[in-house]
Amino acid sequence: MKNRRWELPAVHRILDETAVGAFEARVGRAGVKRVVDAVLDRVRSSGTEASFEAIVASVLTRLHELAVETPSPLVNATGIILHTNLGRAPLAPDAIAEVERIACGYSNLEYDLERGERGSRHSGIAAALCEATGAQDGLVVNNCAAAVLLVLDTFAKGREVIVARNALVEIGGGFRIPEVLERSGARLVEVGTTNRVYLEDFERALSPRTALLLRTHPSNYRIEGFTHDVSGRELAELGRRAGVPVAEDLGSGALLDLAEYGAEHERTVREALADGIGLVTFSGDKLLGGPQAGIVVGRANLLARMRNNPLLRALRVDKLTLAALAATLRLYRDGSAAERIPLYRMLAASLDELRHRAQAYASAVPSARVVESDAYVGAGALPQSRIASVAVSVGTPVPDELAKALRSGTPPIVARIDEGRVVLDLRTIAPAEDELVIAALSAL
Ligand SMILES: *Cc1c(COP(=O)(O)O)cnc(C)c1O
Secondary structure, eight states: OOOOSSOOOOHHHHHTSHHHHTTHHHHOHHHHHHHHHHHHHHHHHHOSOOOHHHHHHHHHHHHHHHHSOSSOOOEEOSSEEEOGGGTSSOOOHHHHHHHHHHHTSOOOTTEETTTTEEOOTTHHHHHHHHHHHOOSEEEEESSHHHHHHHHHHHHTTTSEEEEEGGGOOEEGGGEEHHHHHHHTTOEEEEESOSSBOOHHHHHHHOOTTEEEEEEEOOTTOOOOSSOBOOOHHHHHHHHHHHTOOEEEEEESOBSSOGGGGTSOOOOBHHHHHHTTOSEEEEESSSTTOSSSOEEEEEOHHHHHHHHTOTTHHHHOOOHHHHHHHHHHHHHHHHTOHHHHSHHHHHHHOOHHHHHHHHHHHHHHOTTEEEEEEEEEEETTSOTTOEEEEEEEEEEOSOHHHHHHHHHTSSSOEEOEEETTEEEEEGGGSOGGGHHHHHHHHHHO
16 A cells, blocks of 8 residues: 655755755766656655655765765775775786786687687686696686685585684674585584694594585684694695595785795795695785785696586686786796785885885974884784884874865875874885875875
8 A cells, every 4th residue: 555644855855955966066967866866766665754854865875975986096094005995905017007908809818729719718827826836726716705615615515614613713894614614505513612723623523424624714813822723734634644625715825925024924825735735715816916816726636626616607707807817926927026016015115215205294294293103914914914114193183084184185095093193104105195195184
């Protein structure tokens, strides 16, 4: 029964609201009207009453979403190098150039030039991954979560996966190992306790139903104190003896040693493979410094089974991702990754260099002073992966308002607030951005 006791407001009444009209300059008059129509349509079909103010608020929210182009560039002054909310790893110029070269025309994405017939999009990148990591074979999917899902779906559907209790964590974005396991139709067998896990715990849980032994990086979480863990090597050895594949979700996927950059050592892909782990999963846009992707490297016989999984078709990556990833991997091959990949350049910047740049800020902005700071690797790398850094700290009676004003600029600048001061860490600001950040601060 549509016996409405209330009337939807007329379109022109909403258009006459000053805040609504203000969006005409940004999305056009027709654009504003389409949003109003869409919101009224939604209210009408929901069948529930909404006040005039609530409808205008919905219209404004939608207009705002439409007017703010997403994604659009900004300045990361947080000091968190791989900031998950700010797009994680910036690409190397070489990867950007390769994306452009491939994007504007046709390519041999799935074409074998020698035979003149259909080829595989997976073969070229597999060779590059093997070279970069020392693995027997490699595969690329949409992201690391998809890589883990594909591993579980391929090996453990309807069977058991043994995981240590200390690994059952949620990492950012609601990615929880137990839930991914459940989705894949595998049965989780938890062993050990939250703080202490021994190899015997895994041994005791082995059964004819065991499909996989899984090790995961605790990501942005840490258990300290009275602890015991099973090493990758021990687990790989147990898997070999029991004839059960062993997978490790590294997440970050470091190919270089972070300790050389003054951060905590992060287990590298090569180390995991050298320990004998059969399948190693990691992200393309964390410590690798490439595009969003999920990478699986490991034993050829295991990868072959994953390649035959029909789910791979739904998780596959496009040519632009492959182009950027291949170009990024070539930098590792040439030994120029550390100079060319932005995240390693940020990590390598010396304190003197940062201090020198910060002085320029302090001389131009009277309320700014140069301070010591801690930058972070971020993106689920070790949480204590802190790197000494230098920041500009701006004194203001209204830090929230200053931070908001910086975020509203073009481009927006995202800073952090520390003890009532607005702090901009120089490590994540590109030197080429200094001038515009100084201009924005001066203007405020
Ligand atoms: C970040 C992370 C993931 C998820 O990676 P995405 O590429 O964001 O899907 C999975 N596992 C671990 C351990 C991670 O750190």
